[in-house]
Amino acid sequence: MIILNKDRKFPDNMVNAHTLLLKAKRGEKGNSKSTRYAVPAFNVTTFQGINAVIKACELLGSSGLLAFSNSALKHIGDGDQTFALELLSGYIEKKAHRTSVKIATHLDHGDYITEPGRKVLQSSIRYLTSVMADNSTDHINKRAMPLKDNIDLTREVVNMAHPLGLSVEGELGVLAGEEDEDTKSEFSTYTNADELEQFLNETGVLMLAPTIGTMHGPNKGKPGQKVKLNIALAHELLGLANKINDELVFVAHGASTLYPNIVEYAVDKLKMLKNTNGVITKWQEFVGTDWDQIESLIEAGFCKINTDTENRQTFLSALLGAITGNGAKIDIRYYDNISTDALTQSYIQKLIMSGNYGVWHEPKINVEKFKFNLNQGVGEVIHAAS
Numbered sequence: 001m002i003i004l005n006k007d008r009k010f011p012d013n014m015v016n017a018h019t020l021l022l023k024a025k026r027g028e029k030g031n032s033k034s035t036r037y038a039v040p041a042f043n044v045t046t047f048q049g050i051n052a053v054i055k056a057c058e059l060l061g062s063s064g065l066l067a068f069s070n071s072a073l074k075h076i077g078d079g080d081q082t083f084a085l086e087l088l089s090g091y092i093e094k095k096a097h098r099t100s101v102k103i104a105t106h107l108d109h110g111d112y113i114t115e116p117g118r119k120v121l122q123s124s125i126r127y128l129t130s131v132m133a134d135n136s137t138d139h140i141n142k143r144a145m146p147l148k149d150n151i152d153l154t155r156e157v158v159n160m161a162h163p164l165g166l167s168v169e170g171e172l173g174v175l176a177g178e179e180d181e182d183t184k185s186e187f188s189t190y191t192n193a194d195e196l197e198q199f200l201n202e203t204g205v206l207m208l209a210p211t212i213g214t215m216h217g218p219n220k221g222k223p224g225q226k227v228k229l230n231i232a233l234a235h236e237l238l239g240l241a242n243k244i245n246d247e248l249v250f251v252a253h254g255a256s257t258l259y260p261n262i263v264e265y266a267v268d269k270l271k272m273l274k275n276t277n278g279v280i281t282k283w284q285e286f287v288g289t290d291w292d293q294i295e296s297l298i299e300a301g302f303c304k305i306n307t308d309t310e311n312r313q314t315f316l317s318a319l320l321g322a323i324t325g326n327g328a329k330i331d332i333r334y335y336d337n338i339s340t341d342a343l344t345q346s347y348i349q350k351l352i353m354s355g356n357y358g359v360w361h362e363p364k365i366n367v368e369k370f371k372f373n374l375n376q377g378v379g380e381v382i383h384a385a386s
């Protein structure tokens with residue numbers, strides 16, 4: 001088994017994701033020990049998103065985890081994922097150099113099954129600090145991969161990444177829902193305990209995404225019907241994993257919870273526009289996972305929670321507010337500032353909820369006083385909480 005090279009020096013303030021997650025699992029903040037917390041992995045698709053995540057982390061002294069999906073890389077690189085990785089790593093390294101916190105960059109849902117997947121994964125190993133090797137599902141042929149293939153392919157990635165100091169996240173089981181075009185699945189399976197032991201022992205991954213009932217995307221259940229996670233299974237699997245290696249950390253995919261005040265804000269703004277009844281109904285039917293269930297996962301030891309939907313919703317809500325409030329303003333910077341401010345607030349909110357603050361320095365605001373409010377800019381909200 002290939003051990004993670006902990007001596008690799010990344011550029012200033014850049015670290016692999018596992019370093020941040022292990023601190024979270026052990027409740028380490030500064031020089032003291034607190035209770036366990038989680039590091040939200042923010043799926044970022046634009047440079048605006050990167051700016052917002054880093055700003056939120058700096059304000060709170062949080063560990064920062066920027067995740068990029070295949071389709072985000074396609075978007076940023078105008079179809080060329082390797083070029084996107086080159087651009088992103090340069091940009092993030094320059095920003096990280098000036099920051100007061102630690103940042104990890106992670107490939108979300110990379111795979112080593114397909115030829116294009118392999119290419120992106122290999123480029124990511126060159127440019128990022130952490131990769132996911134999701135070999136549990138063949139998304140092109142819509143089938144679960146045999147366990148042996150998942151293990152063999154994931155081990156290949158570990159063998160490439162661990163010597164270079166990059167952490168690897170594996171996936172065991174099939175997750176339902178649709179995050180973007182790369183991860184759509186109509187079926188799901190729970191992670192099996194016997195398979196878990198074999199997978200961990202034979203791949204050497206230190207980060208694992210088991211499937212315990214979470215779903216991708218903004219529609220995690222039927223309207224009015226809550227998503228139910230299998231918390232007992234989560235505990236059982238973590239118990240087994242800890243016996244194998246107490247440095248193993250678990251990852252919750254599809255951990256988005258909706259912000260009711262943001263949904264309300266969007267619906268209010270949509271009501272000011274014509275012919276939006278169908279859109280309003282869709283907003284009202286979005287179903288997230290209840291935060292208390294995600295909290296139980298964090299308490300159990302899930303240290304990386306993947307969130308995206310609520311941040312996307314916040315971004316769009318802020319734009320709706322800007323357009324209905326001042327749509328004659330012809331200035332790209334105006335809308336850029338409003339939506340970046342909104343994203344920053346969304347990230348601050350999630351970092352506070354996850355307990356991920358005061359890790360690298362004391363928060364610059366009073367986290368108890370922070371109130372997520374799209375009627376105010378991030379500057380006003382910060383001022384009110386200081």
Ligand SMILES: [Zn+2]
Nearest residue numbers: 179253254306
């Ligand atoms: Zn995912």
